[in-house]
Amino acid sequence: MTTPKYLTGDAAAIDEFIDRFDVFLLDCDGVIWSGDHVFEGVVETLEYLRSRGKKTVFVTNNSTKSRQEYLKKFTGLGIPSDVEEIFGSAYSASIYISRILKLTPPKNKVFVIGEAGIEQELRSENVPFIGGTDPAFRRDITSEDFKGLADGSLLDPEVGCVLVGLDFHINYLKLSYALQYLRRGAVFLATNVDSTFPMSHGFFPGAGSMSMPLMYSTGQKPVALGKPSQAMMDAIEGKFQFDRERTCMVGDRLDTDIKFGIEGKLGGTLAVLTGVSQKEHWEAADAVAVPAFYVDKLSDIGLVARANKQ
Amino acid sequence: MTTPKYLTGDAAAIDEFIDRFDVFLLDCDGVIWSGDHVFEGVVETLEYLRSRGKKTVFVTNNSTKSRQEYLKKFTGLGIPSDVEEIFGSAYSASIYISRILKLTPPKNKVFVIGEAGIEQELRSENVPFIGGTDPAFRRDITSEDFKGLADGSLLDPEVGCVLVGLDFHINYLKLSYALQYLRRGAVFLATNVDSTFPMSHGFFPGAGSMSMPLMYSTGQKPVALGKPSQAMMDAIEGKFQFDRERTCMVGDRLDTDIKFGIEGKLGGTLAVLTGVSQKEHWEAADAVAVPAFYVDKLSDIGLVARANKQ
Known part of the structure; x- marks a missing residue:
């Protein structure tokens, strides 16, 4: 050594x-x-x-911020930089989907667990997606959801990939949707699998804590795009x-x-x-x-x- | 064999x-x-x-129902039974806490991730608890939460145990509280670690999907009370x-x-x-x-x- x-x-x-x-x-x-x-x-x-x-x-x-949002942080902190110098795991995941996976219709939508940073980077690569910050997924699960998810009637047949990043609005409904898509063959990606997220000089559940439940319930491992x-x-x-x-x-x-x-x-x-x-x-x-x-x-x-x- | x-x-x-x-x-x-x-x-x-x-x-x-709620289900389905014949993982966990762990004041409260069934069984064994179905924990995390959780000011010093069961209202705030308590030495228990939960002829994230993020972010394994x-x-x-x-x-x-x-x-x-x-x-x-x-x-x-x- x-x-x-x-x-x-x-x-x-x-x-x-x-x-x-x-x-x-x-x-x-x-x-x-x-x-x-x-x-x-x-x-x-x-x-x-x-x-x-x-x-x-x-x-x-960190997948919660897009490159544009990072640029704002750099500028706000007095660090001169350029959006082209910034490379986050959300951007990395978007590039992986658009340039390596190259999903094709009618199975090219991404179901997102994560914050706005992921959505902005997917848009920058013209990748269609659902989930994410959509308020329709920020609610409790109902008995209608259980039925419609189990029989598949609530699922979007165009989803071919599940992308999981840090989500401060994680809930049972989103995990249930992701689980059904994965059980039906969607590609499993994670922006990163950090175990913790540093914040306010403390440690909080990291992006890996969002994909672990899905790894455990499906027996599948995601392709992780972060370092x-x-x-x-x-x-x-x-x-x-x-x-x-x-x-x-x-x-x-x-x-x-x-x-x-x-x-x-x-x-x-x-x-x-x-x-x-x-x-x-x-x-x-x-x-x-x-x-x-x-x-x-x-x-x-x-x-x-x-x-x-x- | x-x-x-x-x-x-x-x-x-x-x-x-x-x-x-x-x-x-x-x-x-x-x-x-x-x-x-x-x-x-x-x-x-x-x-x-x-x-x-x-x-x-x-x-x-299944930890989401108490024995009383199970009895109702048995009766409703026409199966004669008695509450004393019913043994769920929520009850098992409550007995483990009250008769085996025997937590003593000032460190004898349980922080619960789970539904009403767990709360009812903890009450039946006179175990004090917080969290669970309390609406105060069914909301988004705020920047004040991040600060108060990181510096410990929001934490209840009497919590000596974290008990995790299936929670249809799981969120980032609850996971963050549980993580802080575990990092400060609370005993880590799970009602069970089933990977999936059968419902409406389909499979949904099981109780193990609630404890996996905490296992991953703390590096600790819970004592699981279920089969x-x-x-x-x-x-x-x-x-x-x-x-x-x-x-x-x-x-x-x-x-x-x-x-x-x-x-x-x-x-x-x-x-x-x-x-x-x-x-x-x-x-x-x-x-x-x-x-x-x-x-x-x-x-x-x-x-x-x-x-x-x-």
């Missing part, structure tokens, strides 16, 4: 590290920000990387055409970010200690993934910039 | 079979009825068993004091009913073919459990009665 190289405070090593890559794929939560708090020095560090001609791409598993799934890497590559050897994945989680970069055969992975994973996690014998480099915080790689200014 | 003895049509074998037992534990759905349809001859068969001095106990994993868990057998025995050697479990499912009887070291198990499992299931090399006896339908063991009448 290789030992990750520690870059914090080592200007020469940082300079050499930056030179090795053209593209930086950056996780957001735990790297750029925590909730609505941007880490100090991040804005300057991103500007420094861009000033050296590097491409920055923000890669997030560390390589379906997401393929989707990013399909859009940006980057050289994997000259690309570095930056993240705070070994089990999603770092694993994603290693399995994607990128030229490098950089762990930051401002989020979930800590040094002892990759030093453990059963570490899920070991980064090639690590820093205390993202802004540490801006050291060269600051040194040059002084 | 033993081969199950087929009793249908064999009056002498049936007579001998009935003689071997004093107590019959009977599953309901798929044995006595399917939904609201009572199988033909079941009422007479139960009367016949009782006329031969046998005790009948109805053992069901095939022996915690349920212990609870039944705690109440009825029967001789296991002279008790037979009757059911339609190998993975719950038959397994429950075998692992409980009962004198016998009888499979009926009016529900989920079929002959090829126990003939398979990887059969989860093999019954000692089987009949096409429960009323087949009433054959002797009918023969004697003629």
